[in-house]
Amino acid sequence: TQTTRPQRILAAVQKNATRGDPRSVVKAIDQFCRHKEWAMNVGDEKGCILDSVVTEVNPATVLELGTYCGYSTVRIASLLPSHAKLITLEFDPGNAAIARQVIAWAGLADKIQLVEGASGDWIPKLKEKFGIETFDLVFLDHWKDRYLPDTKLMEECGLLRKGSILLADNVICPGTPDYLEYIRNSPRYKSQYFKSHLEYTKAEDGLEKSVFLG
Numbered sequence: 001t002q003t004t005r006p007q008r009i010l011a012a013v014q015k016n017a018t019r020g021d022p023r024s025v026v027k028a029i030d031q032f033c034r035h036k037e038w039a040m041n042v043g044d045e046k047g048c049i050l051d052s053v054v055t056e057v058n059p060a061t062v063l064e065l066g067t068y069c070g071y072s073t074v075r076i077a078s079l080l081p082s083h084a085k086l087i088t089l090e091f092d093p094g095n096a097a098i099a100r101q102v103i104a105w106a107g108l109a110d111k112i113q114l115v116e117g118a119s120g121d122w123i124p125k126l127k128e129k130f131g132i133e134t135f136d137l138v139f140l141d142h143w144k145d146r147y148l149p150d151t152k153l154m155e156e157c158g159l160l161r162k163g164s165i166l167l168a169d170n171v172i173c174p175g176t177p178d179y180l181e182y183i184r185n186s187p188r189y190k191s192q193y194f195k196s197h198l199e200y201t202k203a204e205d206g207l208e209k210s211v212f213l214g
């Protein structure tokens with residue numbers, strides 16, 4: 001029977017990456033997606049921008065919306081300080097199952113809490129469920145029409161503090177026009193656009209980094 005693309009990505013990790021070596025996991029996925037099959041990972045070019053933001057913020061608490069196969073989850077977690085925690089939400093059970101195995105292969109399961117379900121349902125429950133006060137960094141990479149409503153929801157739920165950083169993937173391709181309009185014009189955020197390319201292609205895309213001003 002036919003395998004899924006996430007299953008083929010996991011197979012490439014298990015074949016080409018070293019257990020316990022997150023950077024080799026990231027490299028194996030990038031090699032597969034650049035040379036074998038495109039997939040919607042943030043990728044190596046935007047991934048370097050992600051790395052620089054994570055390193056600069058040095059977050060103790062991270063929320064990732066949209067796990068997919070765990071590429072950016074592993075990429076972020078590999079840069080976190082020892083007691084830091086990353087919560088990642090994934091809607092699709094098949095993708096979540098693959099991501100758990102990719103995360104385990106990278107040896108990062110103790111830093112990462114993967115939650116299956118929809119962001120709109122889970123965001124209001126994160127405080128009570130995981131004892132989180134606020135997030136130092138949020139990486140938005142899920143349904144593009146959920147970036148704006150979920151940002152407003154995080155504000156309402158008190159999950160953002162003065163200085164919390166939002167980093168949004170795909171603000172050009174596929175695009176998140178309502179989110180960009182809101183975040184760039186709101187007096188409660190200071191935003192910066194990092195121009196790049198859609199993963200593994202020459203098409204324009206970019207990351208929008210926004211600081212919540214409280």
Ligand SMILES: O=C(NCCCCc1cc2ccncc2s1)c1cc(-c2ccc(F)cc2)cc(O)c1O
Binds near residue numbers: 089117
């Ligand atoms: O849709 C994308 N990503 C979201 C997948 C939706 C997964 C979800 C996770 C979750 C968790 C919690 N609540 C709700 C949800 S929904 C996506 C798509 C492209 C792309 C670009 C050009 C193309 F031609 C074709 C695809 C590129 C990207 O980098 C993406 O991130």
Ligand SMILES: [Mg+2]
Binds near residue numbers: 170
């Ligand atoms: Mg993306």
